[in-house]
Amino acid sequence: MEYKERLKQFIQELKTGYLPSVSMDFVIFGFHEGQLKVLLLQWEGIHDWLLPGGRVRLNENLDDAAYRNLRERTGLGEVFLQQFHTFGNVIRNTYYAIEETLDRLGLSPEDLEGLPGRDVSVGYYALVEYTKVKPSPDLLTQEIRWCSIDEVPRLLFDHNEMITLALKTLRRQLSYQPIGYNLLPDKFTMPQLQQLYETILGQPLDRRNFQKRMLGYGILERLEERKAIGAHKAPYLYRFDMASYQNALAEERMFII
Amino acid sequence: MEYKERLKQFIQELKTGYLPSVSMDFVIFGFHEGQLKVLLLQWEGIHDWLLPGGRVRLNENLDDAAYRNLRERTGLGEVFLQQFHTFGNVIRNTYYAIEETLDRLGLSPEDLEGLPGRDVSVGYYALVEYTKVKPSPDLLTQEIRWCSIDEVPRLLFDHNEMITLALKTLRRQLSYQPIGYNLLPDKFTMPQLQQLYETILGQPLDRRNFQKRMLGYGILERLEERKAIGAHKAPYLYRFDMASYQNALAEERMFII
Numbered sequence: 001m002e003y004k005e006r007l008k009q010f011i012q013e014l015k016t017g018y019l020p021s022v023s024m025d026f027v028i029f030g031f032h033e034g035q036l037k038v039l040l041l042q043w044e045g046i047h048d049w050l051l052p053g054g055r056v057r058l059n060e061n062l063d064d065a066a067y068r069n070l071r072e073r074t075g076l077g078e079v080f081l082q083q084f085h086t087f088g089n090v091i092r093n094t095y096y097a098i099e100e101t102l103d104r105l106g107l108s109p110e111d112l113e114g115l116p117g118r119d120v121s122v123g124y125y126a127l128v129e130y131t132k133v134k135p136s137p138d139l140l141t142q143e144i145r146w147c148s149i150d151e152v153p154r155l156l157f158d159h160n161e162m163i164t165l166a167l168k169t170l171r172r173q174l175s176y177q178p179i180g181y182n183l184l185p186d187k188f189t190m191p192q193l194q195q196l197y198e199t200i201l202g203q204p205l206d207r208r209n210f211q212k213r214m215l216g217y218g219i220l221e222r223l224e225e226r227k228a229i230g231a232h233k234a235p236y237l238y239r240f241d242m243a244s245y246q247n248a249l250a251e252e253r254m255f256i257i
Numbered sequence: 258m259e260y261k262e263r264l265k266q267f268i269q270e271l272k273t274g275y276l277p278s279v280s281m282d283f284v285i286f287g288f289h290e291g292q293l294k295v296l297l298l299q300w301e302g303i304h305d306w307l308l309p310g311g312r313v314r315l316n317e318n319l320d321d322a323a324y325r326n327l328r329e330r331t332g333l334g335e336v337f338l339q340q341f342h343t344f345g346n347v348i349r350n351t352y353y354a355i356e357e358t359l360d361r362l363g364l365s366p367e368d369l370e371g372l373p374g375r376d377v378s379v380g381y382y383a384l385v386e387y388t389k390v391k392p393s394p395d396l397l398t399q400e401i402r403w404c405s406i407d408e409v410p411r412l413l414f415d416h417n418e419m420i421t422l423a424l425k426t427l428r429r430q431l432s433y434q435p436i437g438y439n440l441l442p443d444k445f446t447m448p449q450l451q452q453l454y455e456t457i458l459g460q461p462l463d464r465r466n467f468q469k470r471m472l473g474y475g476i477l478e479r480l481e482e483r484k485a486i487g488a489h490k491a492p493y494l495y496r497f498d499m500a501s502y503q504n505a506l507a508e509e510r511m512f513i514i
Contacts, residue, residue, distance in 0.1 A: 019278040019375070019377065020277045021276040021278050022278050022279060022377045056377070058374065058375075060347065062345045064376055065345075083342060086319065086340060087320075088313065088318060088319020088320070088379070089318045090317065115506070118315075120319055122343050122377070175432050176429055252425075252429060252432075
C-alpha cells in the first residue's frame, strides 16, 4: 500500500477507534557511559523530528496504551515508564502542523475532516541503557534514532518543552528515589554510579560526599572481589541490595546528592 | 429552572462545547493550626461525595480551564494549582456512575446519548489556608465542605485514589521545594513552621534538626521582635525572605527534613 493510502487508513482509524482528544508522547532517555540521549523519530514525508507518541483505544487503560504505543513505535518493551505532565495548550494542536504538510503528503483538507481540533497529550518518560535496546520504526516512521541531549534540534509541536520538563522531573526524582538498576552492570564501581548521577544532573559531584551518602542509604552491597584494572588500588565492586532498593523506591526516602 | 432541566442543559453543553474525553479533578488541601483537610462536594440528588472537577472548553488551555473550573465550583481564585497525575483507567468511567443514579435524577438513558464513554482526568492539587477561603457551591452542587484528611468517606469514581496520590506528591514536594508562604501568618515562629511540615507529613519531626536545616536554607529572615506569649523565653519571629524563597522554588534545591 502506498504511503498516502496508509495515512488515510490511519486517519480513518483515528476517527473511530481512539479517544478523540487525548494523545500521549514519550521522552525516552538513553544512558551509556556518561552520555545522555533522547529517542527521536521522523515521520515519513516530514522533515522535522519529534518524540514518539500515540493514542488511547476506546477500551484501553491509559497506562496500557502507553506501553502498547511505546512497543509499536520503538520496539521497546520492558521499560519503566513514568507519567510526568499532561500538556494541554490550545496552540499545541497537532493537526495544524499536519495541515501545513498536506501538500507534501498528497492529502486534501477533507481527509482531516471529523478529526478533533486539538489534543491534550499525556507525557511519559523513561530511562534506559541505550546499548541494550534496538528501536524499530513502525510503518509511519521514516527514521528513529538516539540524539544527544545537548544536540536536540527544534522539534515539531511542543516537544522541546516536553524534553525540558521530563529532564527536570528525572533530576527531581534523584532527590527521593534511588536510580541505577537496569542502567549499570550487575556489579559496578562507585565511580560508575557517580557518573550516572553526574550524567543525569549535568554537573560534577564531590566524590567523597557522594560515596558517604550513597553508602548511608543502605541500598548497596559491597562485594569481596574488586575490579581488576591494574596493579593496585583496584576499586571495590558493589551491587544493589534489591530488597532495600525496592523499599527505598516505594518509601521515597529522601535521596540527597 | 428545575434541577432536571438544568442537568439536561448541562449535558447538552457537554456534548458540544467541551473536549469530549478529557476532564479534571481538584484535590484542594486546607491547612489550619495543625489540621489538614480536603475539599469535598456533593452533587444535587446524589448521596456520595466527590472531589470538585470540571471540563475543558474547545478553545481553552488546560491550565486556564483548571483555574476557571476551580473558581466556578468553589469560589477559590488565587490558588497555586499543580498538576500531579492524569487518571485514565477504563473503569473510572464517570457516566457509568451517573447512569446508576438516572432514576433518582429523573433522567432517561437517552439523555446521555452522544456523550463519550469515558474520560481521562487530569488531577490538580493545591494547599490553602482554609480559614481564608469561602467555598461557594455552584448550581449543580448541593453541598461543599472541608473534610478532615483522616475522615474522608468512600468517594465516587476513583477520587479516593486521587487524594492518596495527591498527598504523596505534596509530601514529596517538601523534599525539593520550600512551603509555607500563604499558609502561615506573615510573621511566624519556628514551631509554627515545624507544625506545618508535621501536619503535611503526618509525623513528628526532631525540633533541633528541623530548626538547623530550615535556617541552613537561607530562606528565613529572623526579626528583632519576639512573639509575646509570656514572661520569658519568647520565641523568635521569622518571615520568609521572598527573593530567596522564590529562588528555591524555581531551582528546586533539595529541601530535606
